[in-house]
Amino acid sequence: MHVVIINGSPRVQKFSNTDKIIQSFVKGLQASGSSYDLYSLSNRKEWDAARASFITHDQIIFALPLFVECVPSIMLEFLETLPTERQLPAQMSFILHGGFDEGHQLRLCERFLQSLPAQLGCTYGGCLVQGGSFLIRMRDDEKMKKTMTKKLDAYTKMGQSFVSNGNFMTTEAGKFTGPEKNPWIVHLLFRLFIKRIVRKNFERFAQQWGCTRPLDDKPYL
Amino acid sequence: MKTIVLNTLEEGCDSEQISTLIKGDDMEIINTSDMKIAHCMGCNLCWLKMPGICAIKDDYEGIIKKLVDAENLWLVSDTRFGFVDWRGKRVMDRIVPMLNMYVEFRDGLERHELRYHPLNFGLLYKGKADQEFLEEWSQRVASNLAGQSLGVYHIRKEGKPCM
Numbered sequence: 001m002h003v004v005i006i007n008g009s010p011r012v013q014k015f016s017n018t019d020k021i022i023q024s025f026v027k028g029l030q031a032s033g034s035s036y037d038l039y040s041l042s043n044r045k046e047w048d049a050a051r052a053s054f055i056t057h058d059q060i061i062f063a064l065p066l067f068v069e070c071v072p073s074i075m076l077e078f079l080e081t082l083p084t085e086r087q088l089p090a091q092m093s094f095i096l097h098g099g100f101d102e103g104h105q106l107r108l109c110e111r112f113l114q115s116l117p118a119q120l121g122c123t124y125g126g127c128l129v130q131g132g133s134f135l136i137r138m139r140d141d142e143k144m145k146k147t148m149t150k151k152l153d154a155y156t157k158m159g160q161s162f163v164s165n166g167n168f169m170t171t172e173a174g175k176f177t178g179p180e181k182n183p184w185i186v187h188l189l190f191r192l193f194i195k196r197i198v199r200k201n202f203e204r205f206a207q208q209w210g211c212t213r214p215l216d217d218k219p220y221l
Numbered sequence: 222m223k224t225i226v227l228n229t230l231e232e233g234c235d236s237e238q239i240s241t242l243i244k245g246d247d248m249e250i251i252n253t254s255d256m257k258i259a260h261c262m263g264c265n266l267c268w269l270k271m272p273g274i275c276a277i278k279d280d281y282e283g284i285i286k287k288l289v290d291a292e293n294l295w296l297v298s299d300t301r302f303g304f305v306d307w308r309g310k311r312v313m314d315r316i317v318p319m320l321n322m323y324v325e326f327r328d329g330l331e332r333h334e335l336r337y338h339p340l341n342f343g344l345l346y347k348g349k350a351d352q353e354f355l356e357e358w359s360q361r362v363a364s365n366l367a368g369q370s371l372g373v374y375h376i377r378k379e380g381k382p383c384m
Contacts, residue, residue: 069361069365191326
């Protein structure tokens with residue numbers, strides 16, 4: 001199987017969480033004997049080649065982060081440049097991720113993605129949905145390393161699964177999302193303890209980035 | 222109640238038409254078609270390096286400053302693939318500095334804290350789209366901004382709303 005992967009994130013590849021997810025996923029593809037081409041929409045110079053590959057291949061995966069409850073605007077712009085009819089049948093599948101860990105947050109975008117392939121003359125190959133990806137960028141932080149390595153390794157397994165099943169329409173892919181919403185006990189623990197820890201972590205990251213203002217600063221008041 | 226209307230249409234609905242569709246005592250319509258606005262690049266600098274300030278220096282900074290004084294935000298957008306088109310989505314993706322990095326539970330879901338105050342959100346759209354989908358999207362956008370959805374309305378060809 002040869003898979004065309006298009007990274008729909010606007011963030012430059014070097015810092016893209018989506019790219020980290022893709023890199024883990026393709027390890028699984030390669031381990032199962034498949035090959036791939038990767039294009040990143042954050043680099044406009046790759047758009048023509050990405051479009052040409054979309055038209056001439058039959059296995060296409062868009063990987064994207066959730067932006068304001070749906071697809072990032074840069075990816076919507078790219079999608080508008082694609083032909084709506086095609087001669088070669090193709091399957092479009094998706095890897096959708098987001099900062100928050102609740103599956104529910106990603107479901108509306110997933111619904112949009114389900115409706116998309118038919119509008120581009122393709123069939124739908126399912127959507128791999130998982131949140132909690134904000135910290136991927138912080139994986140060099142010692143405290144986050146273990147959790148994030150485990151998270152990314154799970155994508156490698158899904159790469160293998162994609163090759164053996166040919167799509168993400170499997171029980172395994174369905175379960176990949178994890179909880180739809182946090183149970184009440186998490187809400188309680190969050191209020192009591194976790195919130196403070198999370199705030200401290202964010203403040204630590206900000207300090208590493210050279211931030212000198214409070215994170216809840218109101219610069220335009 | 223200050224209302225900001227972001228009109229992202231390339232053509233087909235001018236300020237006069239919009240002001241007959243959306244009622245507001247203190248309303249400002251901003252036509253974004255001739256403004257320089259880039260896609261949000263998800264750099265997170267507005268959350269972690271220069272809190273509240275977007276790293277992209279273009280015409281959107283003026284919009285953020287206006288939103289800080291507003292209570293209602295309307296998006297006027299064309300549609301594609303059943304959803305708002307990339308021009309409409311682009312001005313929404315750039316709204317991130319209105320929130321901050323901290324998280325809390327709101328309406329039972331993880332949400333970012335508001336940097337300023339709640340914003341209500343409404344949508345006027347042109348073209349063929351999935352009304353039900355847009356209603357849920359607007360609801361979710363409003364919920365992120367801790368505001369209410371002001372509704373989703375289809376602008377008919379002759380510029381009349383389907384209200």
